[in-house]
Amino acid sequence: MSAKAAQLDHPIASVLADRYSPYAFADRDVSSDDLRSLFEAARWAASSYNEQPWSYILATRADAEAHGKLLSCLVEGNQGWAAAAPVLALGIVTHPFRRNGKPNKAAPHDLGLASGNLCAEATTRGIAVHQMIGILPERAAELYAIPEGSEAFTGLAIGYAAPAESLPENLRERDLAPRTRKPLGEFVFGTRFGEAAF
Amino acid sequence: MSAKAAQLDHPIASVLADRYSPYAFADRDVSSDDLRSLFEAARWAASSYNEQPWSYILATRADAEAHGKLLSCLVEGNQGWAAAAPVLALGIVTHPFRRNGKPNKAAPHDLGLASGNLCAEATTRGIAVHQMIGILPERAAELYAIPEGSEAFTGLAIGYAAPAESLPENLRERDLAPRTRKPLGEFVFGTRFGEAAF
Numbered sequence: 001m002s003a004k005a006a007q008l009d010h011p012i013a014s015v016l017a018d019r020y021s022p023y024a025f026a027d028r029d030v031s032s033d034d035l036r037s038l039f040e041a042a043r044w045a046a047s048s049y050n051e052q053p054w055s056y057i058l059a060t061r062a063d064a065e066a067h068g069k070l071l072s073c074l075v076e077g078n079q080g081w082a083a084a085a086p087v088l089a090l091g092i093v094t095h096p097f098r099r100n101g102k103p104n105k106a107a108p109h110d111l112g113l114a115s116g117n118l119c120a121e122a123t124t125r126g127i128a129v130h131q132m133i134g135i136l137p138e139r140a141a142e143l144y145a146i147p148e149g150s151e152a153f154t155g156l157a158i159g160y161a162a163p164a165e166s167l168p169e170n171l172r173e174r175d176l177a178p179r180t181r182k183p184l185g186e187f188v189f190g191t192r193f194g195e196a197a198f
Numbered sequence: 199m200s201a202k203a204a205q206l207d208h209p210i211a212s213v214l215a216d217r218y219s220p221y222a223f224a225d226r227d228v229s230s231d232d233l234r235s236l237f238e239a240a241r242w243a244a245s246s247y248n249e250q251p252w253s254y255i256l257a258t259r260a261d262a263e264a265h266g267k268l269l270s271c272l273v274e275g276n277q278g279w280a281a282a283a284p285v286l287a288l289g290i291v292t293h294p295f296r297r298n299g300k301p302n303k304a305a306p307h308d309l310g311l312a313s314g315n316l317c318a319e320a321t322t323r324g325i326a327v328h329q330m331i332g333i334l335p336e337r338a339a340e341l342y343a344i345p346e347g348s349e350a351f352t353g354l355a356i357g358y359a360a361p362a363e364s365l366p367e368n369l370r371e372r373d374l375a376p377r378t379r380k381p382l383g384e385f386v387f388g389t390r391f392g393e394a395a396f
Contacts, residue, residue, distance in 0.1 A: 056387065
């Protein structure tokens with residue numbers, strides 16, 4: 001069992017347990033059919049009032065210029081390792097509702113639902129996704145003409161995970177570290193906040 | 199094929215395609231084992247800096263008072279149909295980072311990742327989840343002693359979907375309506391925002 005396997009306290013589907021965010025990506029492209037299915041999965045996420053307040057900018061290394069342009073929208077600390085990912089994307093959130101221009105409080109949450117679906121579909125296909133909040137939204141707005149009201153919110157590095165040995169030492173350690181999570185008792189509450197439900 | 203089946207343009211896993219948000223719930227409890235696995239799935243979602251900025255308040259109708267208390271935190275329009283769901287929950291987001299108190303921009307997005315995992319695990323078990331943004335965060339803060347910095351953000355009605363015939367007419371129509379989504383070309387972009395990637 002890989003060090004990245006979730007140490008489950010209760011059984012869950014492997015499509016969820018097997019997902020993790022690698023720093024090392026293999027020198028292997030993701031097919032267009034796979035990419036279409038990843039975004040199709042995002043498409044069918046739930047959203048408040050079915051607003052679907054998400055969109056994505058996508059670049060593959062088949063177009064080196066496009067890949068470099070998208071890479072330049074990540075913070076420097078992410079550019080190093082993410083450069084090896086054959087596919088890069090930005091997750092964009094649109095804050096006002098289309099129908100009335102009022103703020104959609106659920107918008108970033110619903111981008112999370114869409115990107116979560118994308119990650120799950122990727123996992124079923126043996127593809128890994130490493131999401132980042134460390135991006136440069138203003139640079140992305142300029143480079144991709146993202147209109148007011150919409151905002152580049154996340155970066156996504158997509159590809160096939162590779163052995164950590166290919167990484168510099170600091171990232172290698174992170175990539176090899178076991179995944180850790182709070183136990184259920186620390187975040188599922190019953191009578192009041194902080195009191196375990198189970 | 200049910201009217202709620204996703205009309206797929208590209209193949210995706212059934213755990214994602216079969217999810218939808220019903221208004222009608224069957225008179226059937228969800229087992230504690232199933233509930234633990236739903237929240238275990240939420241537990242293993244990705245989050246920025248592994249902050250896990252989500253928590254949940256959970257109530258089942260096995261404790262009618264607790265169920266009624268949670269129901270009272272939904273807006274009136276949701277209370278009608280959600281009362282029939284055997285399990286109700288609030289999704290709570292914690293805005294500042296634990297380690298330094300600074301704002302965690304990703305927090306609502308990451309609650310979305312966690313709740314998306316919960317929905318996917320539910321789908322594999324034949325359980326339906328209907329999420330709502332229409333809740334009363336201030337009432338929830340008071341009733342559950344939710345501390346400053348944390349906020350009830352979503353409601354979740356959890357149970358087994360029932361035929362729409364049990365619903366009042368306005369909800370019956372919504373429950374029977376086919377699911378609709380923007381095509382990929384309207385939200386996956388390449389060279390610039392608004393220009394289809396595929």
